[in-house]
Each structure stands twice: as C-alpha cells, then as structure tokens.
Amino acid sequence: MVYLDSAASTQKPRAVVDAMSHFYYNDYANIHRGIYELSERATRIFESAREDVRRFINARHIEEIIFVRGTTEAINLVAESYGRTHFKTGDEVIVSAMEHHANIVPWVMRDLHLKVIPLLESGECDQAAYRQLFTSKTKLVALTHVSNVLGTINPVREMIQIAHAHGVPVLVDGAQAVPHFAVDVAALDCDFYAFSGHKMYGPTGTGVLYGKRAHLDAMPPYQGGGDMIETVSFDKVTFAKTPNKFEAGTPDIAGVVGLSAAIGYLEKIGMSSIAAHDAVLLADAEKKLSTIAGVRIIGCATKKVGVISFVIEGVHPHDVGTVLDHAGVMVRAGHHCAMPLMKRLGVHATVRASFGIYNDIAEVDALIAAIETAQKMFAGRCLHESA
Amino acid sequence: MSLEELYQDIIVDHGKSPRNSGVLSAATHQKVGHNPLCGDKLVLYLIVQDDVIQDARFEGVGCAISVASASLMIETIKGKTTQAVATLFSQFHLLVTEGKAPNQALGKLLAFSGVYHFPIRVKCATLAWHTLNVALEENSRRKQRSEVSE
Numbered sequence: 001m002v003y004l005d006s007a008a009s010t011q012k013p014r015a016v017v018d019a020m021s022h023f024y025y026n027d028y029a030n031i032h033r034g035i036y037e038l039s040e041r042a043t044r045i046f047e048s049a050r051e052d053v054r055r056f057i058n059a060r061h062i063e064e065i066i067f068v069r070g071t072t073e074a075i076n077l078v079a080e081s082y083g084r085t086h087f088k089t090g091d092e093v094i095v096s097a098m099e100h101h102a103n104i105v106p107w108v109m110r111d112l113h114l115k116v117i118p119l120l121e122s123g124e125c126d127q128a129a130y131r132q133l134f135t136s137k138t139k140l141v142a143l144t145h146v147s148n149v150l151g152t153i154n155p156v157r158e159m160i161q162i163a164h165a166h167g168v169p170v171l172v173d174g175a176q177a178v179p180h181f182a183v184d185v186a187a188l189d190c191d192f193y194a195f196s197g198h199k200m201y202g203p204t205g206t207g208v209l210y211g212k213r214a215h216l217d218a219m220p221p222y223q224g225g226g227d228m229i230e231t232v233s234f235d236k237v238t239f240a241k242t243p244n245k246f247e248a249g250t251p252d253i254a255g256v257v258g259l260s261a262a263i264g265y266l267e268k269i270g271m272s273s274i275a276a277h278d279a280v281l282l283a284d285a286e287k288k289l290s291t292i293a294g295v296r297i298i299g300c301a302t303k304k305v306g307v308i309s310f311v312i313e314g315v316h317p318h319d320v321g322t323v324l325d326h327a328g329v330m331v332r333a334g335h336h337c338a339m340p341l342m343k344r345l346g347v348h349a350t351v352r353a354s355f356g357i358y359n360d361i362a363e364v365d366a367l368i369a370a371i372e373t374a375q376k377m378f379a380g381r382c383l384h385e386s387a
Numbered sequence: 388m389s390l391e392e393l394y395q396d397i398i399v400d401h402g403k404s405p406r407n408s409g410v411l412s413a414a415t416h417q418k419v420g421h422n423p424l425c426g427d428k429l430v431l432y433l434i435v436q437d438d439v440i441q442d443a444r445f446e447g448v449g450c451a452i453s454v455a456s457a458s459l460m461i462e463t464i465k466g467k468t469t470q471a472v473a474t475l476f477s478q479f480h481l482l483v484t485e486g487k488a489p490n491q492a493l494g495k496l497l498a499f500s501g502v503y504h505f506p507i508r509v510k511c512a513t514l515a516w517h518t519l520n521v522a523l524e525e526n527s528r529r530k531q532r533s534e535v536s537e
Contacts, residue, residue: 314403318425318450319394322505326390335426348426348448377394378403378451 002329002363006356007148007176007307010201012258019261020203020254030250032227046253049260050243056263057193058184059210066209066216066243067251071175072102074194074209075142077246078171079106081219082140082192087112092137094163096125096154097344098147101337103173107142117143119344123150123299130159134166141170145177149336149352150299151282151307153177157188164189169215175199179356180278180305182271185210197255201357202262206255209246216242223248274357278306281355285364292371298350306355309336312371315378317349323377324351327370329363392501393508394451397459402451405458411444416525420447420518422510427453431518440464440472445515452499452508457515459495469523476516483512 003011029039031046053065068074089111095103096117107114115133118126141163146153160170169191177183179200185193192215197206211219221228221239225248230238239245266274285308289295294313312320321333332352335342342348353367411432420429429447433440443461447454460479464472479496481487486503502512 316402316450316454318427318508318511319402319452322393322508323390334424339426342426348428377390378399 004353007354020258023257052260070196070207091139094141144173151304152301153303181275197259203258206259225249282306309350323374324370388504398455401455401458407461416522418522452511
C-alpha cells in the first residue's frame with residue numbers, strides 16, 4: 001500500500017490513536033462544568049492542548065487559539081464573526097487564484113467582491129499584480145500559505161507586510177503548511193491563521209483558528225450555546241471571554257487530545273527534519289517524473305512542499321487514478337476543490353501525489369512504475385471498427 | 388478483477404476516438420450533464436421525432452469510461468423509441484451497479500460489465516445515460532402539457 005494522498009488527509013500515528021483511547025478510558029468527562037475531579041482533569045488536559053498549539057505555531061497568547069472542526073470552519077468563523085462588524089456588501093477581499101474552495105466560498109457567501117491575485121506560469125502569485133489590487137474597499141486578504149494543488153509556498157510574510165502597509169488584515173489558510181514545515185504566526189504577523197488537525201497526523205473534526213487577540217476580543221461570538229456564555233437570562237446574555245466565546249457547545253474533546261498528541265509527535269521528529277525529508281521526496285519525484293515522456297508536471301515554483309500535480313498526455317486523470325489504485329498507489333485525481341485554479345491552468349483535472357512523513361523513495365518508484373503501466377494501457381489500443 | 392476487464396479494447400477505443408461527437412444544430416433536445424465531484428461535463432444533443440431518437444451527438448470532456456459510455460450510448464440508441472431507450476437504461480444501470488445482464492439486449496454496451504467491480508467509476512459510466520434520461524423526461528412532460536392544452 002503506497003499512500004500518496006496526505007494532502008487530502010494524513011494517516012494517523014499510533015501515538016495519536018493511543019492518546020485518544022487512553023483519554024477515553026481514563027480521563028474522559030465533559031469539560032468546563034463538572035464540580036468533580038474527573039471533569040477538572042479532562043478540562044486540564046483539554047486546556048493543556050491549547051498551550052501545545054500555541055507553542056507549535058508560536059502564538060503569543062494561549063487565548064489566541066480557538067478550537068474548531070477544521071480549516072473550513074475556521075475561515076467561516078472569521079467570515080461570519082469578523083465579517084459581521086467589518087464587511088458590508090460590495091466590500092472587497094483579495095484572494096489568490098490558487099485558493100481552495102474553502103477560502104473562496106465563505107467570502108462569496110458574505111456578498112464580498114473577490115479581487116484575485118493572478119498566477120505566473122510557474123504557479124506563483126504575481127506579486128506586482130497583487131500590489132495593484134488594493135483599493136479603499138479592500139477589507140481583507142485571504143491567502144493560502146501553500147497550494148493544495150501546486151505545492152507552491154507563498155511568500156506570505158512579505159505579502160502580509162504589503163497588506164498591512166495598506167491597513168488591511170490578512171487571513172492565512174495554513175492547512176497545507178503546518179504538516180510540512182514550522183509555522184511561526186508571530187514572525188508572519190498574520191491576523192488570522194487557520195489549519196486542520198487531520199492533515200497534520202491528528203484526528204478528523206479538529207482544527208485551529210489563530211487570531212490576534214485584539215481582533216478576537218473585538219469580535220462578536222460565532223455560534224450561541226453553552227460554554228460560550230457568562231450569564232444567561234431570557235432577556236439578556238453576557239458572553240464568555242476569548243477564546244471560549246467562540247467555542248459554543250461541547251467540543252471534540254478527545255479529538256483535541258489527539259491533536260495535542262500529533263503536535264507532540266511532530267515536535268519529537270522535528271519540523272526541520274520533516275521539511276528535509278519532504279524536500280528529498282519532492283526532488284526525487286520531480287526528477288523521475290520529468291524523465292517520462294508525455295508526463296507534464298504542473299507548477300514549478302521555486303519553493304514547494306511535497307505536493308505534485310501532473311497530467312499524462314492521452315490519459316485522463318481519473319483513468320490514471322484507477323490504474324494507479326490497481327497497483328496499490330493512492331493518489332488524488334480531479335479538481336482538488338480548486339476549480340478556478342484548474343481553469344487558470346487550462347486543465348479539467350490533474351493527478352496529484354502528495355507526500356507525508358511515512359513515505360519513502362521506494363514509494364516514489366512505485367508511483368513511477370504505475371504511471372508507466374497507465375501509459376502502456378492506453379497507448380496504441382484502437383479498434384478501427386466502423387461506427 | 389483485472390484492469391483489462393474495465394478498460395476493454397472497445398472502451399479504450401471509444402474513449403480515445405468518440406463517435407458522434409460534436410454539435411447537432413437541429414437538435415430538438417439539448418441537455419448538460421455534469422458530475423460536480425470530478426468535473427466531468429458533457430452536452431447531449433438529440434433529435435426526437437415521433438418518439439424515436441432520429442439522431443444524437445455529444446460534446447464533452449471526461450475520462451475514458453465517461454466518454455466511451457456517451458459514444459457507445461449514442462450508437463446504441465439511434466433509431467430506437469424512447470420506450471426502448473428507457474428499458475436499455477435500466478438494463479445498463481443493472482449491469483454497472485449489480486453486474487447483472489439477464490440477456491444480450493445491451494449488445495456492445497456489455498463491454499461496461501467491468502465497471503461493477505470499480506464502484507467509484509459507476510458515476511462515470513452513467514453520466515451520459517442520466518443526462519439522456521433527464522432530456523427525455525423533459526420531453527414527455529412537454530408532450531403531456533401540449534396534449535392537455537389541445
């Protein structure tokens with residue numbers, strides 16, 4: 001089994017699964033409410049996970065870490081909550097042409113006008129064009145840190161500086177970044193940073209929204225319910241403080257415990273070792289893919305993570321996907337939730353191989369061999385029968 | 388299940404060189420079929436007269452299975468009554484979802500028997516057929532309306 005679809009979701013290390021089952025067997029109770037010791041213990045474990053996340057992305061304050069279901073919910077939280085007090089119909093949000101639907105649709109749903117940073121042929125953002133997109137109506141830049149299709153690492157730090165020079169805050173979609181290299185939100189100076197647990201070896205249903213404290217404190221709550229209030233009467237509600245006011249209802253407590261274990265696992269390996277391993281696989285795969293006639297790699301940015309999109313002449317990506325699957329090689333084939341990007345690239349779909357910490361060179365070779373099988377299967381088979 | 392059973396020669400051939408592709412300017416029916424999950428898209432053109440498919444063509448992009456299915460479907464339905472086409476669709480559906488072919492009525496379409504073993508690809512094989520079905524349903528609704536008004 002050769003799993004090359006970590007950009008969609010990563011497999012889970014034993015440390016994560018064990019931490020979750022240990023928590024359920026030994027420490028589980030609802031949090032923030034029990035007067036008994038078990039609930040107190042569960043709360044302590046849950047809140048220590050918040051500290052783990054803070055350390056992992058180098059946020060200044062623990063209150064800046066909000067637990068959500070995933071990147072999608074994190075972005076929707078900003079669109080809803082920050083948007084309620086900051087956006088009006090016709091305002092503009094700058095996004096790049098390589099955004100995932102999750103960083104397009106929430107803004108469209110708020111009736112914002114999207115100004116799009118075009119891409120260069122390399123699959124990098126056109127920085128000169130980006131500078132020209134700011135107007136008096138620009139309320140936010142919403143930018144992916146790493147493209148889920150091309151693997152391009154955007155120079156977000158520099159792009160944030162440009163936005164801030166215009167007085168515009170920046171939300172970074174970090175879903176594809178956090179599994180691959182160390183992220184430092186303080187150094188980036190981003191206003192919001194969103195990522196998912198399940199793409200960084202943690203469980204599904206977990207994710208994080210980082211927000212600068214000043215923004216979060218000023219933002220209205222996202223959803224209403226328990227856990228996000230101070231006092232409730234039928235005519236008046238006062239809300240809890242950041243971050244609890246954004247975490248209505250019982251959260252995925254065990255999931256957050258698993259996320260914390262994933263962070264521990266990644267920190268133990270070391271993010272720089274992970275990035276180095278990723279770079280070796282990427283370089284090897286690009287080298288081998290580029291020697292196969294009829295294979296075209298899409299996106300040649302200078303800085304990339306281990307995500308490679310490609311097309312094979314004469315073989316549709318879905319057919320490639322089926323042939324590869326038959327050889328035990330799991331890749332993604334399709335539009336990757338980035339239909340505007342597909343249009344820009346002039347393709348209907350691509351095949352995408354993406355690497356994780358568990359992949360090795362032998363698996364790159366299995367990918368290459370399976371691609372050659374796919375080519376053979378579709379080469380020169382015509383019946384010349386009459387219609 | 389071998390890949391060759393899915394990608395039979397006739398499927399690879401029609402996938403690469405689809406028959407009856409292009410626009411049918413005199414079409415009485417035109418319907419877009421779309422699979423939002425994978426992005427496959429086709430436009431189906433039909434000329435239906437006296438409940439018989441006189442002519443049909445399609446335009447579209449997609450994988451070998453979906454293109455071959457559209458190509459072979461059109462070959463099969465030309466000259467058939469809408470009633471006969473509806474029967475073919477249910478037999479084709481049975482073939483790709485349950486692997487059953489009670490008789491030889493499907494003819495060349497039996498080449499899609501391998502799809503049953505690749506459930507993910509059922510949608511590819513049936514896109515053209517669902518599009519046809521919707522187009523013909525609209526046809527029968529239109530007819531009912533005109534009969535009522537008469």
